[in-house]
Amino acid sequence: MDNNRQSEQSSQPAPSLPASARLPFNHCNLPAVILGSLTFQEHPVPLEIDGVRDFHQDLFATLAAFGRHADRAQRFQDYMTVNFLLDELDEAGLTPGRRRKSRVNANYLRMVRGWSFDSDGREGAVLKRWVESRFGLLARHHAGSLIDRNGDAYHHYVLQGTRGLYATNALEAQLDLLYTYCQYELAREHPHTLHIRLYRGINRIDEHEILETGVCGRHRVLLNNLNSFTSNRERADEFGDYILMAKVPLSKVFFYNRLLPGMLKGEDEYVVIGGAYEVCISTI
Template identity: 80%
Template sequence: MRANVNKTNAIYKPPTLPASARLPVNRCNLPAVILGSLTYQRHPVPLEIDGISHFHDDLFRTLATFPTHADRAQRFQDYMTVNFLLDELDEAGLMPGRGRKSRANANYLRQVRGWSFDSDGREGAVLKRWVESRFGLLARHHAGSLADRNSEVYQRYISDGSRGLYATNALESQLDLLYTYCQYELKREYPEQTHLTLYRGINRMDEHEVQSTCESDLQCVLLNNLNSFTSARERADEFGDYILETQIPLPKILFFNRLLPGMLKGEDEYVVIGGVYEVSINTI
């Protein structure tokens, strides 16, 4: 059953990203006010983090010579290990000490798996703060609302993100390259597509910020700056009484379960960068 939607006779204007949900600067080719808007969802263009494709051009030239996804995934992981000295911690400058083991595990794979286990945990805070830095989209929720910058919830979010990055080996740069590799693979897998239809199960509508009634029978919702979706509607049913269905631009997919071997728990999980989205809200 489709959730009720109130309509008006006013002239419809696609909602933009509220100023409270964005930063004035970021590190990609579009400002947050554009890439977080409904217009971007409808008419996406590629997003590029500053300098990453150019700096790692040799990796992507090499990947183009591998015909299978599995071979490319292995080559990418090998490149990450060598380029970021993930198996050579002493050369990376990690000193002996009590925190050595935990810092040794603080790499891009640990962040992804930590997100899958608990998106409100330390790894989730690192990923959300990375989205803030690279795309300028502010987190809206992390174990509670982040609307009040003076709240204990917000301070804990900042603390978790900072502790998660402390003494790591260029962790944010690892995430930059993970996103860029994900975009490379999506372009190869879906050369003629701009969007994927994805689903998200939720229990309470008041956990999401409804901006306005969209055209037709859809609603415009401001999502958190990072969110889990699934490509299987029956999987979304397992996570709540309401199902959000929407068209996700490929450039807003940070990673997905099939990108690397054993990457996520969910068989059909996609981790999606937020902003304003036009969604269909259905009840189970």
């Protein structure tokens, strides 16, 4: 009987998201093993960070009254400024006379703009650490492979992320609300839609961890926990010799260029939460 049980267990497919790529806990309505899986990619559901919508329900009630995206975006930015005292940092606890520029500007806008400039910089480390905390998906790359938790690259990543959060004004809470607002806008812009087709230029197929190779350029890959994509295939051509195309769940879009005016430099950039994905990789 024990042999039969062992045989049944060995015949079961391995999880699509390796245990080494996820945490056993997060601050989301689904565990990482589910939201990071191939099944979730195919059959996504809304993702919610614990308590954010309830705590900021007045904001979303107000946004519902605005018909234009631009008006909602302005209302959101005004709310962020007031709620997080972004223009009143002394009241937020910053010591007078010690206003280091990097700390004064360490807000949600600085983080996403820093990501667009260099996803392997300090702001990128903060965002990847935020994804780890909220969604339980471990970063796989940051200026080098992070698979070796004892390696220099991993220690540098942790140090950058820690320094980036130090003495900031509820920065992770700002990112929580940014993601939640992004999901609100996507639901209004794409009602009854679960996926968006996005592209990413790569120079080598092995830039991503290959879980399984299929036919006709189809691969199952493990993406970093946060990734830049574009909705414009021609734009993706500029960044590599191969094009990676993915059917991305809208619930895994953290933010995108048009969400707030002038937020990102790339007109069609989408920043996507990772995990296991089935993708199609083709040459240009």
